[in-house]
Amino acid sequence: xxxxxxxxxxxxxxxxxxxxxxxxxxxxxxxxxxxxxxxxxxxxxxxxxxxxxxxxxxxxxxxxxxxxxxxxxxxxxxxxxxxxxxxxxxxxxxxxxxxxxxxxxxxxxxxxxxxxxxx
Amino acid sequence: xxxxxxxxxxxxxxxxxxxxxxxxxxxxxxxxxxxxxxxxxxxxxxxxxxxxxxxxxxxxxxxxxxxxxxxxxxxxxxxxxxxxxxxxxxxxxxxxxxxxxxxxxxxxxxxxxxxxxxxxxxxxxxxxxxxxxxxxxxxxxxxxxxxxxxxxxxxxxxxxxxxxxxxxxxxxxxxxxxxxxxxxxxxxxxxxxxxxxxxxxxxxxxxx
Numbered sequence: 001x002x003x004x005x006x007x008x009x010x011x012x013x014x015x016x017x018x019x020x021x022x023x024x025x026x027x028x029x030x031x032x033x034x035x036x037x038x039x040x041x042x043x044x045x046x047x048x049x050x051x052x053x054x055x056x057x058x059x060x061x062x063x064x065x066x067x068x069x070x071x072x073x074x075x076x077x078x079x080x081x082x083x084x085x086x087x088x089x090x091x092x093x094x095x096x097x098x099x100x101x102x103x104x105x106x107x108x109x110x111x112x113x114x115x116x117x118x119x
Numbered sequence: 120x121x122x123x124x125x126x127x128x129x130x131x132x133x134x135x136x137x138x139x140x141x142x143x144x145x146x147x148x149x150x151x152x153x154x155x156x157x158x159x160x161x162x163x164x165x166x167x168x169x170x171x172x173x174x175x176x177x178x179x180x181x182x183x184x185x186x187x188x189x190x191x192x193x194x195x196x197x198x199x200x201x202x203x204x205x206x207x208x209x210x211x212x213x214x215x216x217x218x219x220x221x222x223x224x225x226x227x228x229x230x231x232x233x234x235x236x237x238x239x240x241x242x243x244x245x246x247x248x249x250x251x252x253x254x255x256x257x258x259x260x261x262x263x264x265x266x267x268x269x270x271x272x273x274x275x276x277x278x279x280x281x282x283x284x285x286x287x288x289x290x291x292x293x294x295x296x297x298x299x300x301x302x303x304x305x306x307x308x309x310x311x312x313x314x315x316x317x318x319x320x321x322x323x324x325x326x327x
Binding site for chain 2: 014015016019020022023026027030033034037038045048049052053055056059060063064067068074075078079082083085086089090093094096097098101
């Protein structure tokens, strides 16, 4: 940090090096899933899906640390607390919706396009 | 703390002006962060809706037929580059360099404009092919999710323009630094949301 910075480090502003590391990591973590999908590297669709999910998960963590500067110290830990709370809610909303609607779908009568036109 | 101190001294220690300023800054950062978390929840519900409706094609086009991954890769590159250029603006603003802060902000805005431009081009192409939001539940959910993200980026661009005016008028005063910090959190969060979009919508759509 330069001399003009006089406040205490309540918010981590990051360094040029930190941003570059974050950028390089996220460039790699973006390029690999695109390469996997565009070149059909893995034959199994499910394995490909799992792989790209894993890369997305890691990249989100990289962005949170290097770009959003979330750590255990910022705002006395409240930033991290709010983030963890939000992540839990997001997980419940998304997985809960998918779970319920998937079961709802499989318990419905099979319906084809022909049924919809009043046949 | 021991209790032997005189009450007058305690009172003096309580009113240190530097502390007050510091607290106000911290409160803004935390408050804005909590707003961003609520914004993340909006996207979570849109992702959930897309997850549920994403395979309901109603006889219309499937993701594999309409998504152009090279275009998405280009857009992802723009947004990723805009994140690091914003980072440079943030660093230079803390070093008190007005000129280079403005230059980095303009570069960030150009990448943002390129992103929105490519996205509008993509949407126009889809609608021309007949893949409109009205066509199927999949397309409704797709346009809502990706469109909401695009709107956020567009508002971020407006904010960058306002920020440039404010820095131009007042320089890097503490208030402007605080605004720039909030803008940075907003901009970087949009990049995080985009990771979810290109993975769950575009890549998964083509794989499926």
